[in-house]
Amino acid sequence: MGVPFEALLPFGIIIGCFGAGGYGLMAVKNWTNEGKRARWNRDVWDRVMMERDMRLTGTARGQSCNHEAPPGFELSNPWKLEKRIF
Numbered sequence: 001m002g003v004p005f006e007a008l009l010p011f012g013i014i015i016g017c018f019g020a021g022g023y024g025l026m027a028v029k030n031w032t033n034e035g036k037r038a039r040w041n042r043d044v045w046d047r048v049m050m051e052r053d054m055r056l057t058g059t060a061r062g063q064s065c066n067h068e069a070p071p072g073f074e075l076s077n078p079w080k081l082e083k084r085i086f
């Protein structure tokens with residue numbers, strides 16, 4: 001009696017598609033977070049600090065412990081002309 005391996009092919013396709021999607025999402029998340037853990041539960045203070053870090057380092061997840069701000073930091077601060085919901 002033969003093994004009905006044909007019946008297992010759809011399961012392989014399903015597992016492969018879910019695996020590709022999951023690994024793809026994981027890779028995109030890792031890429032957008034520059035290899036760091038994803039941020040969660042961000043409040044307005046966190047978003048303001050993220051914007052400052054972006055202006056300091058030039059990358060979304062970069063952080064800096066330099067004592068002096070890089071040149072041009074004082075010029076990259078946009079005046080908030082309207083109230084923004086972050």
Ligand SMILES: *[C@@H]1O[C@H](CO)[C@@H](O)[C@H](O)[C@H]1NC(C)=O
Nearest residue numbers: 026027030031033034035036
């Ligand atoms: C995430 O990216 C970093 C480099 O940015 C890399 O070293 C690490 O292996 C990656 N992790 C995964 C799970 O892809």
